[in-house]
Structure formats: structure tokens, C-alpha cells
Amino acid sequence: MNQAGPLWTPTEEQKGKAPLAAFMKLAEAASGKAMPDYETLHAWSVDDREGFWSLVWDFCGVIGEKGERVLVDGDRMPGASFFPDARLNFAENLLRRTGQGDAIVFRGEDKVERRLSWDDLRALVSRLQQLFRAQGLKAGDRVAAMMPNMPETIAAMLAAASLGAVWSSCSPDFGVRGVLDRFGQIEPTIFIAPDGYWYGGKAFDVTDKAAEVVSKLPSVKLALIVDYLGHAGAAAQKIDRAEAFSSAIAGFDAGEPTFERLPFAHPLYILFSSGTTGIPKCIVHSAGGTLLQHMKEHRLHAGLTPGDRFFYFTTCGWMMWNWLASGLSSEATLLLYDGSPFHPDGNVLFDFAEAERMTYFGTSAKFIDAVRKADLKPMETHDLSSLRTISSTGSPLAPENFEFVYQAIKKDVHLASISGGTDIVSCFVLGVPTLPVWIGEIQAAGLGLAVEVWSEDGKPMASGKGELVCTRAFPSMPIGFWNDPQGEKYHAAYFDRFDNVWCHGDFAEWTPHGGMIIHGRSDATLNPGGVRIGTAEIYNQVEQLPEILEAICIGQDWEDDVRVVLFVRLAEGVVLDEVLEKTIRTKIRTGASPRHVPAKIIPVKDIPRTKSGKITELAVRDIVHGREVKNKEALANPEALDLYRDIAALRQ
Numbered sequence: 001m002n003q004a005g006p007l008w009t010p011t012e013e014q015k016g017k018a019p020l021a022a023f024m025k026l027a028e029a030a031s032g033k034a035m036p037d038y039e040t041l042h043a044w045s046v047d048d049r050e051g052f053w054s055l056v057w058d059f060c061g062v063i064g065e066k067g068e069r070v071l072v073d074g075d076r077m078p079g080a081s082f083f084p085d086a087r088l089n090f091a092e093n094l095l096r097r098t099g100q101g102d103a104i105v106f107r108g109e110d111k112v113e114r115r116l117s118w119d120d121l122r123a124l125v126s127r128l129q130q131l132f133r134a135q136g137l138k139a140g141d142r143v144a145a146m147m148p149n150m151p152e153t154i155a156a157m158l159a160a161a162s163l164g165a166v167w168s169s170c171s172p173d174f175g176v177r178g179v180l181d182r183f184g185q186i187e188p189t190i191f192i193a194p195d196g197y198w199y200g201g202k203a204f205d206v207t208d209k210a211a212e213v214v215s216k217l218p219s220v221k222l223a224l225i226v227d228y229l230g231h232a233g234a235a236a237q238k239i240d241r242a243e244a245f246s247s248a249i250a251g252f253d254a255g256e257p258t259f260e261r262l263p264f265a266h267p268l269y270i271l272f273s274s275g276t277t278g279i280p281k282c283i284v285h286s287a288g289g290t291l292l293q294h295m296k297e298h299r300l301h302a303g304l305t306p307g308d309r310f311f312y313f314t315t316c317g318w319m320m321w322n323w324l325a326s327g328l329s330s331e332a333t334l335l336l337y338d339g340s341p342f343h344p345d346g347n348v349l350f351d352f353a354e355a356e357r358m359t360y361f362g363t364s365a366k367f368i369d370a371v372r373k374a375d376l377k378p379m380e381t382h383d384l385s386s387l388r389t390i391s392s393t394g395s396p397l398a399p400e401n402f403e404f405v406y407q408a409i410k411k412d413v414h415l416a417s418i419s420g421g422t423d424i425v426s427c428f429v430l431g432v433p434t435l436p437v438w439i440g441e442i443q444a445a446g447l448g449l450a451v452e453v454w455s456e457d458g459k460p461m462a463s464g465k466g467e468l469v470c471t472r473a474f475p476s477m478p479i480g481f482w483n484d485p486q487g488e489k490y491h492a493a494y495f496d497r498f499d500n501v502w503c504h505g506d507f508a509e510w511t512p513h514g515g516m517i518i519h520g521r522s523d524a525t526l527n528p529g530g531v532r533i534g535t536a537e538i539y540n541q542v543e544q545l546p547e548i549l550e551a552i553c554i555g556q557d558w559e560d561d562v563r564v565v566l567f568v569r570l571a572e573g574v575v576l577d578e579v580l581e582k583t584i585r586t587k588i589r590t591g592a593s594p595r596h597v598p599a600k601i602i603p604v605k606d607i608p609r610t611k612s613g614k615i616t617e618l619a620v621r622d623i624v625h626g627r628e629v630k631n632k633e634a635l636a637n638p639e640a641l642d643l644y645r646d647i648a649a650l651r652q
């Protein structure tokens with residue numbers, strides 16, 4: 001990470017076109033202070049949260065009644081209240097545009113392609129809204145969806161939000177137990193599922209799964225079955241209280257949707273923690289907080305403007321789906337893809353980008369790494385001239401993958417590594433289109449967020465690795481957890497470590513450029529000899545080796561200490577012999593430090609990961625230590641855990 005200069009620097013023209021530039025001028029006028037750079041703007045946004053968030057409301061054109069007060073009890077966390085007098089509706093803000101331009105372009109792995117204009121989307125929302133009303137759905141009721149990332153899912157979320165109902169979703173590859181662990185807690189009134197989905201060139205029928213889920217959700221009055229494989233009608237006949245989506249809305253004429261304006265803190269979404277250490281926590285997010293935070297991130301950090309073509313590769317079980325959906329509020333076209341990003345090969349998303357003139361390409365760090373290891377060079381095979389931003393999240397983006405983006409995908413592009421989470425349905429640190437991109441670094445803390453790195457004893461650190469915290473309240477903090485009336489689970493999740501300070505659970509470090517490096521989850525942090533080591537530091541080294549497809553690292557309790565154990569998934573035909581072990585250890589020792597070198601290196605055929613594609617170090621650690629993983633349903637491939645059980649090499 002010692003290259004002479006940045007990987008990319010925006011031109012003066014690019015800086016000037018970014019909405020952030022216009023916002024900075026308004027911030028100068030509002031504050032009476034000069035704002036010569038992002039650092040100054042960020043300092044003001046944290047010092048004067050009332051002035052900043054009020055300006056965000058105005059600049060982004062939030063539809064609703066703002067009210068007189070911006071922030072009450074701002075020194076309490078939790079307990080602060082943003083815009084307590086405001087009234088708004090989330091869906092009204094996302095459906096602000098009309099006309100025949102593209103609102104949604106959908107591409108499925110089975111080659112289906114559909115387009116909905118803004119008027120088409122509004123019409124579909126109107127019909128769903130009437131159906132929901134006819135079912136007696138009211139503000140505060142829950143609508144749950146086990147759906148692919150397709151237009152009907154967006155429309156159903158908007159219809160629910162238009163009435164003040166609370167939306168929750170997961171992807172259709174979840175097992176029955178995983179779905180019930182989530183939706184069973186929140187007792188939905190309406191359940192939505194497809195007849196099936198496509199992945200990896202195969203069609204998966206989910207009729208039986210949907211039938212079992214509905215049979216165990218007595219709160220459901222109506223189950224809607226969306227046609228994807230072509231037999232929604234037949235599927236609905238096999239499911240209790242079910243009707244095909246198309247026939248259910250057929251009796252309602254499309255009109256103008258109506259919107260119930262509700263308080264800023266009215267619940268909008270229930271998202272779920274990954275659940276690998278127990279039943280998932282139900283995290284409740286507000287309509288106002290989600291809207292304002294997303295509009296700020298999209299307009300100021302992502303640089304979205306009306307007409308942009310906005311894509312994120314995500315399932316409906318990951319918060320990036322919620323983040324993507326909010327792109328409608330910036331009048332951007334949503335580009336939705338459902339299926340495998342590597343079927344028939346790793347070019348499929350770049351094909352989509354070229355065909356639809358994509359301007360914002362969002363994906364995971366793991367996808368970029370897989371494209372690199374497949375030796376693809378989209379720069380040479382695709383016209384990506386429309387692409388302005390490539391965004392990466394889900395896990396830390398390794399330094400060599402920063403370089404790969406500029407060497408093989410596009411030279412003149414804003415590479416925005418971003419990090420936050422389900423807990424805040426947004427980002428703590430992310431891209432800034434007016435700043436340079438440095439290898440291995442997330443560019444800056446988000447505006448309005450008092451992000452710091454703290455030591456074990458709660459002292460701010462200007463350098464070195466520590467806990468990522470946020471010291472002041474912000475709008476997208478959860479309202480709370482479902483079924484947690486005293487707030488005990490909520491408080492324990494974020495505020496037990498440091499009083500009145502949000503402790504996020506990431507192991508982080510500031511850089512000399514004002515950026516940040518995330519070293520992995522702090523609860524997966526390794527502690528050999530009492531020295532804290534982030535797992536991402538090891539992955540950054542070992543995954544550069546062509547012999548290694550991917551790796552997972554844990555700390556094993558051993559002889560009153562912790563030893564580092566590295567599991568590696570090898571490329572085809574590769575054997576872990578003494579030569580390769582030495583290569584791995586040398587690479588880690590020279591690229592990281594002697595402390596990072598694993599005591600044991602063990603080959604495995606598969607690595608367990610969550611439904612959103614994140615490797616699950618904690619689950620592996622539990623298995624290695626003989627503890628059962630409490631919620632295997634949270635995993636995409638729970639059978640992989642058996643590969644880590646009773647390994648002889650870990651008993652010596």
C-alpha cells in the first residue's frame with residue numbers, strides 16, 4: 001500500500017458535476033463558513049447536525065412536512081429523535097417521477113428481460129395498494145416476502161410502505177426453518193413468494209417450501225404467488241390462503257396511488273441479523289431515517305442524478321436490496337438482476353452493464369476477486385464508457401482487487417469501497433466522488449456520522465487498529481428490535497461496550513489520507529499472544545496466490561492462548577504440500593507480519609457463508625471448538641460446516 005500516488009483522481013470537471021459540489025456551496029451559505037474541502041464539510045456535518053440534516057432534507061427534495069424541530073435529545077444514544085414533527089411517506093418519495101422513461105429494467109438468469117416505466121410502476125403499486133387495503137392491511141401491519149430481486153418485489157414493498165405497513169424480505173433460497181426463524185417472529189398479514197427461481201442454469205420450484213411456510217404462519221391472511229417459472233396459478237392451488245399474484249390484482253383498475261403520511265420515526269423495514277450465533281434479531285428501521293440517510297448517500301456520496309442507471313448485485317435478503325430500491329428517490333432507473341453472477345460465465349453482469357448503459361455498478365468484494373481469478377478483462381471485451389462508479393461491499397476489498405479494477409475493468413472510474421451494515425441499513429464509511437481513491441482504502445466517513453476508531457479503553461485513536469464507533473446519534477439508527485419492549489437486546493447489541501456510543505463491531509484503522517481500512521469484524525478478531533489481528537489482513541495476502549481460491553481464518557483456543565488457523569480452498573489440481581505451505585507462510589509474514597502467520601494451514605473443499613455471501617468465521621470457530629451452530633438456516637451451504645468438525649490436525 002505504498003504506491004506513490006492515488007489510483008484515481010477526479011478531474012475538476014468531474015468534481016464540478018458531482019451533486020456534492022453544489023451541496024458544499026449551500027452548506028457554506030447555511031453555515032456562514034468556508035468549506036474548502038470534504039474534511040471541513042464533514043466536520044460541520046457532525047458539529048451542527050441540525051443544520052446539516054435540515055439542509056439534506058431541502059437539497060434532496062424530501063416530499064412531506066418537515067416540521068419545526070430537527071433534533072431533540074441529540075446527546076442521547078439511543079433516545080435521540082430526528083424531525084419529531086415531520087410527516088412523510090417513504091413510497092411517495094420513491095414514486096415522485098411519472099412518464100414513460102425506465103423506472104426498472106429487470107434481467108433474469110433465464111434471459112427474461114422486462115421494463116417498467118415510471119407510469120407502469122405507479123400503476124402496479126396502485127393495484128397492489130387496493131388489494132392490500134381490501135385485505136384490511138393497515139399502518140404497522142407486516143408484509144413479508146420470500147422473493148427474487150424482481151419488479152414485483154419493489155412494487156409490493158412500495159405498496160406496503162404507501163399504507164404505512166412494515167416490509168420484510170428474504171431470498172427464495174432460504175430453507176423453511178430460516179424463513180420461519182425470521183417471519184415467525186414478526187407475524188405478517190400478507191406473505192409473497194414466487195413459484196420458483198433460477199440459479200446456476202437450474203430452475204428451482206419453491207411451491208412445497210412456500211406451502212410449508214404459510215402453514216406455519218397463522219397470521220397470514222393472504223399469500224401471493226408471483227409467476228416466474230410459469231406455473232404460479234397451479235402453485236397457488238397447493239398453498240393454503242394463496243392466490244396467484246396476477247389474478248389477485250386483476251380485479252383492481254390502475255389509478256393514482258395514494259400515500260399515508262406518517263411520523264418520521266414510523267417503522268418501514270424489519271431487517272435481520274445474519275443469525276449464525278442464534279435466532280436472527282429483528283432490526284426495525286424508520287421510514288424517515290432510512291429515506292434521509294439513503295438520499296444523502298445516493299446523491300452526495302454516490303453522485304446519483306435523475307436518469308442514472310443504478311445497479312447493485314444483491315438478493316432480497318441483504319440490506320443492499322433496500323439501499324438499491326431507494327435509488328428511485330433520486331429518479332434513477334433501477335437495474336435489477338436475479339440469478340448467478342457467473343452463469344453462463346463471469347461476463348453476464350458486464351453484458352448487462354453494456355446493454356443498459358449502466359452508470360453505477362455495485363457488487364461484492366468477492367465478485368471482483370472472482371472476476372480477477374477467472375482472468376477476465378471486461379475493459380477489453382465490453383463498452384463500459386457509461387460507467388462512472390464501481391462500488392464494492394460485503395467484505396473488505398483487498399488491495400490487489402483495487403488495482404485489478406483499474407487494470408482490467410475501467411481506468412477512469414470512481415471505485416467506492418463502502419462499509420456499514422444491516423444494523424444501520426446504510427454506510428458508516430463510503431465513497432466520495434470529489435476525493436482521490438487510494439489502494440486498499442475506503443475514502444472517508446459518511447457525512448453527518450461522527451465515526452471514530454477507539455482503543456480497548458475507549459480512547460480515540462488517530463492511527464492504529466481499534467473499534468469502529470459512532471459517538472453521536474444519526475437518523476438511520478434502528479428504532480429498536482422487534483419484541484424487545486424494554487430495549488434490552490438493542491442496548492446490548494451496540495451500547496454495552498461504551499456508554500452512549502454506538503460500537504459497530506468492526507475492527508478498523510484510519511489512514512494518513514483520512515480514509516479507513518476495515519480489518520474484519522472485531523468479534524472475529526484474532527488474539528494470538530494478546531495481539532489483535534483482523535482476519536482481512538490475512539485474506540489480503542493469501543488470496544493473492546493463484547493456488548488459493550479463497551480462505552477462512554479463525555482463532556483456536558490452544559494451551560491458554562489463541563492460535564491462528566487458516567483454512568484454504570485450493571484451485572483445481574492444487575495440493576497443499578510443504579512447498580505451498582511455506583509459500584503461504586512467507587507471503588503472510590512478509591505482507592502482513594510474523595504475528596499473522598497461521599499455526600495451522602488446512603485444506604477444505606468448501607467454505608460456509610451466509611445467504612448474502614459473507615464467509616462465516618464465527619460458525620467455523622464454534623464447530624472447531626465443539627459447539628453447535630445455533631442457526632444453520634442462516635447459511636447458504638450449511639453442509640460445509642461438517643468439513644470443520646473433529647479435524648485431527650487441530651488436536652495437536
